[in-house]
Every structure is written in C-alpha cells, then in structure tokens.
Amino acid sequence: MTYNLNDEEKLVLYAIGALQNTPLKGKIKLQKLLFLVSNVFGGFKNLLRYEPHLYGPYSEVVEYVLQSLIKLGLIKERRGKYGLTEDGREVFNSLKPKNELTKVMEDFKEFLNDLSNDELLAFIYVSYPTYIKESVKWDELKPIRESLALNLLKKGKISFSKAAEIAGMSALEFDRHLKEKGDVWRNENY
Secondary structure (H helix, E strand, O other): OOOOOOHHHHHHHHHHHHHHHOOEOOHHHHHHHHHHHHHHOOHHHHHHOOEOOOOOOEOHHHHHHHHHHHHOOOEEEEOOEEEEOHHHHHHHHHOOOOHHHHHHHHHHHHHHOOOOHHHHHHHHHHHOHHHOOOOOOHHHHHHHHHHHHHHHHHOOOOOHHHHHHHHOOOHHHHHHHHHHHOOOOOOOOO
16 A cells, blocks of 8 residues: 655654654654754744644644544554554655654654653753743643753753753752752763
8 A cells, every 4th residue: 555645744654663663652752752853954843833732832733643644554552652553664664754854853752752751841841931831731840840850860861051951040059959969960971
C-alpha cells in the first residue's frame, strides 16, 4: 500500500520513528518534541501552528495528524507510548528526511523521552515563557522548581545556569542554595 503523506504527517512519523524507532512516551512529549523542532526549523512554525494551551505549547495539527496516522495503521499506541507499526516502519524507512532534521529530531527525542512530564514542562515554561499564560500546571510546578531543576541537572540534561534559571535563581544563589541544603553535585562540565 502506498501513502501520499503531507509534510505534517511526515514530521509526526519522523518524531515517532527517530532513534531507531524508540517509542515516544506520551502525547505531551510528542507535542513538545515537535515544538522544539519547529523552533530550530522556522518553516515548521506555520505548518504546525503552536499556541499556548493547558500544558504549554500545543498544536491541534499535531493531535489531528497523530490520530489520522493511528487510523491509517502507521502508528500504534500502547500504554501511553507511541511507536511505529510494521507498515509505519516501512513508510518511515522510505522517507528521506534531510540529515540535519534527522539529527535534531533524534537529539530532542533523546533529551526529553526520559524526563518526567513535570521536568519537561518546567524546562519548556522557563525557556518559552509566552506559553505559560494558559497553563494549568505552572502554578503547581512553581513550588517544586528547584527540585525539578536539580533533577534535570543530575540527569545531565541541562547546564548549571539553565538549572538556576528553572529554579528561579541566579547561578550564585542556586549554588549557595544547594550547598546550604547539603545537596552538592559535581560535574566536570560545570
């Protein structure tokens, strides 16, 4: 069977199939992965049309395309994880995305796939504050910003200065705060 996929459908397939078909853990992660990719490749912004929503940047286009690809039998959902079906893998392997897109997609998928949704949302909200205004989660995350920042730092996902930003502190304040708590971390890259 042949599929005549549009660019939006190809992007969702790339996201699900990236990293040798490693399943993507949830709709929030799919939305944020494609949001991050659309910030690297400006042409995707108009294509995916992200806007502030309950859980940060959200694209109705991505949601619609995901459901469409599931109905076509190219993507499967199992226990909140999204992966390619056998037909989906065939289509994915036949697509020839540019190397730069493949690399960026894989990097972002690797970055976010093992984060908790709270860690991911804290990162997104602090990095893209214009998407906070409709959030139902930000007020819930603010009191735990420091621990989320420290988790991201310990996982090696962000720099010390980004962790301080997520914690809502200067780098000096964050360092002092960690020392006072006795929660000292060390990283040779810092």
